[in-house]
Amino acid sequence: MTRSSLSEPVRLAVDCMGGDHGPGVTLPACRSFLDKHPEAELILVGQPEALTAAAGWPRCRVVAASEVVAMDDPVEVALRRKRDSSMRVALQQLKAEGEGQVPPAHACVSAGNTGALMAVARYLLKTLDGIDRPAIATVVPNQTGRFTTVLDLGANVDCTAEHLLQFALMGSALVAAVEGNENPSVGLLNIGEEVIKGNETIKQAGELLRAAGAAGRLNFHGNVEGNDIYKGTTDLVVCDGFVGNVMLKTSEGLATMLAAFIKEEFSRSLLTKAAALVALPVLNAFRRRVDHRRFNGAALLGLRGLVFKSHGSADAFAFEQALARAYDAARNRLLDRVHDRIVATLQAKAGDGGDNAANSVAQAA
Amino acid sequence: MTRSSLSEPVRLAVDCMGGDHGPGVTLPACRSFLDKHPEAELILVGQPEALTAAAGWPRCRVVAASEVVAMDDPVEVALRRKRDSSMRVALQQLKAEGEGQVPPAHACVSAGNTGALMAVARYLLKTLDGIDRPAIATVVPNQTGRFTTVLDLGANVDCTAEHLLQFALMGSALVAAVEGNENPSVGLLNIGEEVIKGNETIKQAGELLRAAGAAGRLNFHGNVEGNDIYKGTTDLVVCDGFVGNVMLKTSEGLATMLAAFIKEEFSRSLLTKAAALVALPVLNAFRRRVDHRRFNGAALLGLRGLVFKSHGSADAFAFEQALARAYDAARNRLLDRVHDRIVATLQAKAGDGGDNAANSVAQAA
The missing domain is CATH 3.40.718.10 (Isopropylmalate Dehydrogenase)
Known part of the structure; x- marks a missing residue:
């Protein structure tokens, strides 16, 4: 909606x-x-x-x-x-x-x-009805020039498949509200694209996400790998908070190291310092482009x-x-959007012979 | 030894x-x-x-x-x-x-x-006696100008605390044999430095590693975070294969994106192309420094x-x-080194009232 x-x-x-x-x-x-x-x-x-x-x-x-x-x-x-x-x-x-x-x-x-x-x-x-655990979502730049939204980033160290589905729904609502992309593609972070990859939780999450995708409740792309985050393969990448935290901090560490190496190489001699002066406008344009300050503001969802x-x-x-x-x-209206997506999923679950939680949530809204 | x-x-x-x-x-x-x-x-x-x-x-x-x-x-x-x-x-x-x-x-x-x-x-x-699962280890450059060895990188998607201890022992032997560093420091990849961080498996692994460190069987630094890998906080970083794989592929993705952005910025106009010519020797020196071909060759340990x-x-x-x-x-003699470290740990375990596996391994050697 x-x-x-x-x-x-x-x-x-x-x-x-x-x-x-x-x-x-x-x-x-x-x-x-x-x-x-x-x-x-x-x-x-x-x-x-x-x-x-x-x-x-x-x-x-x-x-x-x-x-x-x-x-x-x-x-x-x-x-x-x-x-x-x-x-x-x-x-x-x-x-x-x-x-x-x-x-x-x-x-x-x-x-x-x-x-x-x-x-x-x-x-x-x-937490919202239908949400077990809140999650933290942020964006990183990707090679297409747009952004990849990633969650969770550290709020949840042990996640079930159901939690990962909830993250996907909340993240989709976030991308729709903040990036204006009403049907963002969702990737499940894994160690290979094939559905047989990953541990049991990930495989189950894949099944839940595929079912939600087939029912039109989200736009599930399939498994993605670490490099897909910066490639921009999907608009949203879902993972547990441990993996998300390591991913984000590793990226920060690598970016810091590369920046330090570039600086060192340009400071090596009078000649390289002169080259740095010439290259400065280009290097500054590059720096602006990857400036993490521009992406500041993580959402606590759920x-x-x-x-x-x-x-x-x-x-x-x-x-x-x-x-x-x-x-x-x-x-x-991010809050309403999250609510809508969760209610739709709970209703689908109730329709499958589940409980009546969805109807009571919908009535309470 | x-x-x-x-x-x-x-x-x-x-x-x-x-x-x-x-x-x-x-x-x-x-x-x-x-x-x-x-x-x-x-x-x-x-x-x-x-x-x-x-x-x-x-x-x-x-x-x-x-x-x-x-x-x-x-x-x-x-x-x-x-x-x-x-x-x-x-x-x-x-x-x-x-x-x-x-x-x-x-x-x-x-x-x-x-x-x-x-x-x-x-x-x-x-597998070697005392090793439940083989692991894959590789090195990445770090900010100190040396290398960080990381394992596991994808062979094991679900790891117990005991597995992580085995990875630390095997990885220490690898660093000693290949980098010539006989007492490499070991970090446990986590989402915070404090011992209370992480899921149950990680906390238990922390206890096993601390005990092995106290007994002088490895040089345990403590928990490290994603950014520490490229900072070079420890010589070795231990994690499960899922996290390690995501970490490595995310790094590849980020490095590829940054390289593409630098290239784009230097190709933007005649002026930036001229700047690229001047900066070329410096950019090449930088590229050589982070050239992943130099670090090729992952070890299958165990x-x-x-x-x-x-x-x-x-x-x-x-x-x-x-x-x-x-x-x-x-x-x-990496194989002998791994064997020595595993035997010492099994013997310590046997000495704690465990089984006699260590003695039979030591005799078989």
Whole structure:
């Protein structure tokens, strides 16, 4: 089902204290975002004395939170001790109850620590009916010049075939909402293209995905391998969180090493330094093209609220991209899209002689 | 235990028909290898009419095999139907029995299809006592200018903690034999450095590795993440074959994409093409540094014989590197080194109240 976009202005709740740099990065990003999105509203959450720079900004209000979740705080601290943290208060803005006449935010953005953000978001928002576990999705550039969306990236270390199917459905909704691609192709990350490849979980997931594809509930391409992520063979790649995390961090490590090698080679002598000067515009164009700041903003999917996670080390440019992704997702009703796809799948399951969960979910919506 | 090197000339059995290009690549590689290794001997296996170019080469003899395992042959075909394949006959050269007075080869090299090579090697050679499953190990360059050895790379899609310990022991022996690093540091690939990270198998593997490290049987660093592979945090990185395969293929995909982007940027206009000309020597130096052909030659570890697998698409330069790696491994008694480490671990286990397997292995050696 294609969803129309939101009719009211998009409101984002921003954890202004999260990340390595806090308000020094989040505030300039918010300011620039407001300028570029004249219909957006922001709820800036944090210690008021740290947010005075935002006084008088248009379409913007400050909500006070006295505490900050540190980047190395254990999940327990974020969850049980720091109950007035900017992260938690920002997430609370997604909920209507107890907020009086103030309308809730449509999405929340934080650069705080991932484990804490996922735990607090899950505790406060709960998962959608039909979703066992939330997942983290991000995009990487691919050789076609477009992007590959990958999930899960670390929220789930042991996944069942059913979880992988849920990731595929949620990821498809994300690509539709944020990239404007209503029928994204889905690849199942494996160690070969043949259906007999992989462990039992992967083979079962392949069967579930093929069935969902045959029923028209998603656009399943089949198995893909690691190199297909950057080749752009499919719009979406689904894997468990362990594999996804290793894949993403390996990519970061390789890119860092190659950049260091290029720099070393160009710094080797006076001659190579002169060559570097000549090549600089080209090298900069290349760098812009693969600049990971442009792809900042991972989606936490499967919750009863839209949450986007910025890299902790993001600068203002990168944090603004995360705000923009959250804005696009909210405006294009990502939450409703995920809900629709899950309900359709649950209904199909119920039709196969399963339980009545789908109907109750559909009625509750 | 440090092993002295082999006292007799190293003999390699070469599957001359394997790979995408067959003798057109393997023979020139063998010729160049013989020139650079004046003490090496080669057993060239293949269809005699395809190997006539080698007639009269020094330290070299041809062993006929009438069939060829194609790159897309199913494992079953290689194993049961093509019983006179160059791959199989080359592997048979590792065994003394039935060979009459001809001494067996110390290692075998093939560019044939990986699944078939592993299956036939396992069938003919069997695994070492104390090894449940063979593994595939390769090296990738890292930021320190040295190499990271990674295993497993696809032979085992479901691994237990015990398997991961065996991979660490075999990999340590490989690094000692081929890189000359007698006490390589070992990292366990995980999604975080903390011991509480990862699934149950990984946590158990961490405990086994820590215990082996405490007992001085290997040099365990702890958990590492994907980026540590290219950072060079440890000499060896251990993971299950699914994760290893995804990691390696993702790296290939990313490197291919980045190379394509650099090429595109330098081809954009007359000006950028001129810049490319100036930068060419530097770009070539960079390319040589990350040239994967230099790292060609994956080791199949855990078998009662040394088997090295070249990339199927290897050119003569790359195939020669695989020959050189196999030569180094054989000369530095990799098989004995793996055996020593496995026996020491089995003995320690037996000493903990385990079975008597270690003693019988030690006696059989």
